[in-house]
Amino acid sequence: MDAVLEVEGLKKNYGSLEALKGISFQVKPGEIFALIGPNGAGKTTALRIVATLLSASDGKVTFLGHDLKKEPEKFREKISYLPEEAGAYRNLKGIDYLRFMARFYADSDEKTREFVDRAKSIADLGTRLNEKAGTYSKGMVRKLLLGRALMTRPHLAILDEPTSGLDVINALEVREIIKKFAAEGISVLLSSHNMLEIEFLSDRVALIDKGVILDSGTSSELKEKYRAGNLEEVFRSALR
Amino acid sequence: MKKFLNLLAKEIKELITLQLFISLLFTIFLFYFIGQMAKSEMKRAMRTQKIAVLDMDASTLSQQLTDSLNMARFQVEKLRGKSKEEAVEWTKASDINLLLVIPPGFGESLSTLELKEMETYSFLRSFSIVGSRTSVILGSVISALNNYISDDFLKKKIPDFSPEKLKKPVRSKDFVIIKGRMAEGSASSIAGFISNQSLFIPIILMMIIIYSSQMVISAIAMEKQNKTLETLLTVPISRTSIVTTKMLASAVVGLISAVIYMFGFSYYMSGFMGDVRQQVASEGLGRVIQELGLAPTANSYLILGISLFLAILCALAMATILGVLAEDYRSAQSLIMPVIFLVMIPYFLSFFSDIKNLSLPVKLFVWAIPFSHPFLTTQNLLLENYTAVFGGIVYMLVFFIFLIAIAARIFSTDRVLTMKLRFRRKKLLL
Numbered sequence: 001m002d003a004v005l006e007v008e009g010l011k012k013n014y015g016s017l018e019a020l021k022g023i024s025f026q027v028k029p030g031e032i033f034a035l036i037g038p039n040g041a042g043k044t045t046a047l048r049i050v051a052t053l054l055s056a057s058d059g060k061v062t063f064l065g066h067d068l069k070k071e072p073e074k075f076r077e078k079i080s081y082l083p084e085e086a087g088a089y090r091n092l093k094g095i096d097y098l099r100f101m102a103r104f105y106a107d108s109d110e111k112t113r114e115f116v117d118r119a120k121s122i123a124d125l126g127t128r129l130n131e132k133a134g135t136y137s138k139g140m141v142r143k144l145l146l147g148r149a150l151m152t153r154p155h156l157a158i159l160d161e162p163t164s165g166l167d168v169i170n171a172l173e174v175r176e177i178i179k180k181f182a183a184e185g186i187s188v189l190l191s192s193h194n195m196l197e198i199e200f201l202s203d204r205v206a207l208i209d210k211g212v213i214l215d216s217g218t219s220s221e222l223k224e225k226y227r228a229g230n231l232e233e234v235f236r237s238a239l240r
Numbered sequence: 241m242k243k244f245l246n247l248l249a250k251e252i253k254e255l256i257t258l259q260l261f262i263s264l265l266f267t268i269f270l271f272y273f274i275g276q277m278a279k280s281e282m283k284r285a286m287r288t289q290k291i292a293v294l295d296m297d298a299s300t301l302s303q304q305l306t307d308s309l310n311m312a313r314f315q316v317e318k319l320r321g322k323s324k325e326e327a328v329e330w331t332k333a334s335d336i337n338l339l340l341v342i343p344p345g346f347g348e349s350l351s352t353l354e355l356k357e358m359e360t361y362s363f364l365r366s367f368s369i370v371g372s373r374t375s376v377i378l379g380s381v382i383s384a385l386n387n388y389i390s391d392d393f394l395k396k397k398i399p400d401f402s403p404e405k406l407k408k409p410v411r412s413k414d415f416v417i418i419k420g421r422m423a424e425g426s427a428s429s430i431a432g433f434i435s436n437q438s439l440f441i442p443i444i445l446m447m448i449i450i451y452s453s454q455m456v457i458s459a460i461a462m463e464k465q466n467k468t469l470e471t472l473l474t475v476p477i478s479r480t481s482i483v484t485t486k487m488l489a490s491a492v493v494g495l496i497s498a499v500i501y502m503f504g505f506s507y508y509m510s511g512f513m514g515d516v517r518q519q520v521a522s523e524g525l526g527r528v529i530q531e532l533g534l535a536p537t538a539n540s541y542l543i544l545g546i547s548l549f550l551a552i553l554c555a556l557a558m559a560t561i562l563g564v565l566a567e568d569y570r571s572a573q574s575l576i577m578p579v580i581f582l583v584m585i586p587y588f589l590s591f592f593s594d595i596k597n598l599s600l601p602v603k604l605f606v607w608a609i610p611f612s613h614p615f616l617t618t619q620n621l622l623l624e625n626y627t628a629v630f631g632g633i634v635y636m637l638v639f640f641i642f643l644i645a646i647a648a649r650i651f652s653t654d655r656v657l658t659m660k661l662r663f664r665r666k667k668l669l670l
């Protein structure tokens with residue numbers, strides 16, 4: 001089947017700094033694709049370009065056959081992006097935040113309700129949803145935002161470090177939710193610096209360092225290729 | 241449109257915070273309080289004042305003087321059989337603020353107009369307006385007395401002429417001309433009335449501009465500080481809508497705040513100035529103003545409104561661009577300074593000088609500031625300088641379109657995320 005997202009020779013410069021030096025990858029329908037690498041590798045930069053927040057210095061991004069550069073607005077309806085460090089409006093109640101966000105994607109009140117209900121069950125915050133988001137803990141905000149990102153069942157969910165700042169139990173829950181949505185046909189592009197969690201979570205991974213993709217494939221392919229026990233060891237061998 | 245309204249509703253909700261309510265309530269309360277205080281002080285000043293008089297002369301003249309004080313609404317407390325020192329001590333111990341000492345033999349040399357000096361003692365118990373008020377009234381009483389004595393003297397010595405003619409042989413009838421219209425009246429009272437009338441426009445404008453720019457800058461800075469901007473920018477709504485809803489919400493909330501603020505401010509001013517309408521009626525100014533065509537018309541209100549509105553739009557667009565530069569709420573507070581500064585320049589210039597008399601480079605500088613134009617509009621309308629009025633409006637419109645284009649551009653490129661001023665680093669260098 002054709003790829004949902006195709007990235008080819010993507011480059012990004014911040015002034016004289018080359019954050020991405022021409023990376024290429026594909027995300028297939030219903031698959032969880034992960035960019036893994038240390039801090040500063042260029043993961044966030046790559047995801048922000050795909051999410052239409054930044055423009056690429058060079059290269060091409062195609063989504064369902066459309067050029068990202070030409071039709072960013074059409075693209076925005078079909079994706080959702082969970083930024084690495086994101087917050088919710090502190091003066092809005094959790095439930096009002098979800099409703100506010102849902103209205104951008106829904107064409108009827110019924111649809112809005114459907115989206116909000118789905119987000120509610122993902123966020124799993126119970127009655128705390130009726131309190132202002134300013135009173136939430138970091139983990140609660142993260143779950144609220146994950147609910148927001150997945151409620152519309154986007155064609156592509158772009159999740160930047162989805163489990164960052166979560167405790168072990170919450171991180172586990174979040175991974176289960178992502179897996180469940182992917183199983184229902186949503187494609188996921190995510191990033192992480194936690195290589196062990198990725199091994200459990202993703203179908204295919206790309207190892208990225210200093211703006212370059214070192215290697216990519218399923219975790220078992222990579223482990224076999226580098227004769228390693230886990231992805232951390234794979235990454236260490238690939239760096240040499 | 242639905243999406244636009246959704247966004248607009250959220251922006252307004254975000255701006256109306258408890259903090260805003262509290263600060264607004266506080267300002268109104270403060271203004272109301274000061275206004276009421278000023279009013280009651282004024283009333284006190286108008287009330288009958290007590291004055292202590294030590295009459296050591298006891299002549300007809302000193303008697304007349306005391307009577308005229310009574311007529312000038314002073315409550316006269318006559319001190320008898322006291323020395324000057326005792327009188328001072330006595331007044332000091334009482335709540336009377338003024339002591340008048342008429343020396344012995346005061347009226348003796350009335351025929352040669354060589355009166356002895358009186359002495360007045362003012363006890364400044366507070367430095368409020370009441371204190372100065374008493375001595376002003378006393379001064380006018382003394383000058384009335386001077387007139388009375390000198391007129392009397394002139395009538396006796398030169399019975400063929402009225403004292404009036406003797407003292408003021410040159411008389412004048414005053415006319416004011418504005419743009420071909422002429423009326424009888426004094427130039428200073430008309431200028432005073434006009435500047436009194438237009439006093440409020442600069443203040444209103446300044447309040448609205450400062451409030452709404454602050455709103456828009458904080459709205460953008462808060463998105464950055466709370467890390468909500470990135471999410472908002474990936475939502476399927478045009479970047480122009482994001483910019484315009486922020487500006488619109490800020491304008492609405494800023495306008496409401498400014499109106500509430502003005503409400504408090506008018507209390508404050510009325511405490512000091514009294515009623516302007518009364519003044520107009522008492523001096524027959526109304527007729528003069530009609531004759532000179534200075535009464536505001538519906539058209540002039542409309543033009544002034546357009547001018548004010550454009551100035552607000554310019555401020556909002558400017559603030560939007562500055563807001564993108566802000567990293568967080570705190571740096572937003574310092575970024576508002578350039579806008580406030582640009583409003584202050586024409587504000588103070590229009591108070592303290594006539595812009596027409598400035599040198600050309602300064603004049604050009606003032607004209608280049610969009611906010612100068614509404615300040616000048618009232619005057620220019622009255623003086624029928626329509627070129628200046630419409631030139632200003634066109635200039636502001638062009639300025640606004642230019643700024644909005646820049647703002648929309650910034651919002652549709654990377655810069656909205658990557659542009660920032662690094663205050664912290666600068667501070668380390670200083």
Ligand SMILES: Nc1ncnc2c1ncn2[C@@H]1O[C@H](COP(=O)(O)OP(=O)(O)O)[C@@H](O)[C@H]1O
Binds near residue numbers: 658
């Ligand atoms: N707005 C920016 N301006 C300048 N440099 C940036 C900016 N954003 C990221 N970078 C730099 O680009 C590189 C890649 O960053 P990033 O994509 O955030 O990495 P990762 O998400 O893998 O940790 C880093 O060296 C970072 O310092």
Ligand SMILES: [Mg+2]
Binds near residue numbers: 040043044045084
């Ligand atoms: Mg990152």
